[in-house]
Amino acid sequence: MPPKQKPQNCVLFVSTVRNRQSLHHREMDYHNKHILAPMVRVGTLPLRLLAAEYGADITYGEEIIDHKILKCERRINELLGSIDFVEKGTESVVFRTCDQEKDKVVFQIGTSDAARALTAAQLVCNDVAAIDVNMGCPKPFSLSGGMGAALLSKPELISDILTTLRRNLSLPVTCKIRLLKSPHDTVELARRIEKTGVNAIAVHGRYVLDRPRDPAKWSGIADVVSALSIPVIANGDVFEYADFQRIKSATGMFGPIPRLSLPNRCLGSSLPIVLLVISAFPSDNT
Numbered sequence: 001m002p003p004k005q006k007p008q009n010c011v012l013f014v015s016t017v018r019n020r021q022s023l024h025h026r027e028m029d030y031h032n033k034h035i036l037a038p039m040v041r042v043g044t045l046p047l048r049l050l051a052a053e054y055g056a057d058i059t060y061g062e063e064i065i066d067h068k069i070l071k072c073e074r075r076i077n078e079l080l081g082s083i084d085f086v087e088k089g090t091e092s093v094v095f096r097t098c099d100q101e102k103d104k105v106v107f108q109i110g111t112s113d114a115a116r117a118l119t120a121a122q123l124v125c126n127d128v129a130a131i132d133v134n135m136g137c138p139k140p141f142s143l144s145g146g147m148g149a150a151l152l153s154k155p156e157l158i159s160d161i162l163t164t165l166r167r168n169l170s171l172p173v174t175c176k177i178r179l180l181k182s183p184h185d186t187v188e189l190a191r192r193i194e195k196t197g198v199n200a201i202a203v204h205g206r207y208v209l210d211r212p213r214d215p216a217k218w219s220g221i222a223d224v225v226s227a228l229s230i231p232v233i234a235n236g237d238v239f240e241y242a243d244f245q246r247i248k249s250a251t252g253m254f255g256p257i258p259r260l261s262l263p264n265r266c267l268g269s270s271l272p273i274v275l276l277v278i279s280a281f282p283s284d285n286t
């Protein structure tokens, strides 16, 4: 099935209490891009740089909780040539980036509060390309804090968080959701999210209660693609390079924007994980 013609993202939402006149929104091109998925304990700077070297156009960092980044201060690491966000008191590096990835690294926040999300995003916004809000994590830690997939049942809060970020930040804002119980519910939520002015929405084609081994439902992503005008980032069961084309055809995306992530069977062994990721990013990713 040939990809449907969808309009390019051209959402501009310049309206803010604090920056009403001065905010100039940066854009990110999501068309026909290969994206490294956010992965806790995996998506650190070395992997992101490696994935970029092998053809990843956009690379997500691991989810970082707003409370955590808010305890950090920004430091230039002259030795490594990196920018480090270091937790005050513990000296632990919570987020590390560098100029080389400034135009492609996405900072993913775990949050349940608009004001806190904004303050967290403002701390890193000059060093990253975009901000993403995780609305798909089904882990008890996230759910109990009202974060991740807990947000999916709170559309008002979703709107509050995304609108606040979009209005007050000059860089692109996105979010990552899972499928809701019915296609109708998923599409309704996605439409609501689109109205906040976000630059793109990532859809992980699994339900909240699905296990990683359950097949991703690409048709659920296709429903969102056909209902929205903003770019949709398709995610789930993309393990090798050929899967990019398959998910693109199955979802009818204008821009083939699959996120690459790792099969969970590889967890626990860091080297094979890295090799699997780069094997899906041949340098001529046409």
Ligand SMILES: Cc1cc2nc3c(=O)[nH]c(=O)nc-3n(C[C@H](O)[C@H](O)[C@H](O)COP(=O)(O)O)c2cc1C
Pocket (backbone or CB within 6 Å): 037, 038, 039, 040, 041, 042, 061, 062, 063, 108, 134, 135, 136, 137, 176, 204, 212, 216, 235, 236, 237, 238, 239, 260, 261, 262, 263, 264, 267
């Ligand atoms: C080790 C690991 C860590 C993950 N961490 C995150 C995360 O921090 N944020 C997030 O939105 N999704 C996270 N995910 C989910 C992936 O981004 C992606 O949605 C999921 O792996 C897609 O399914 P697939 O494995 O079938 O491709 C993680 C997945 C794995 C395997």
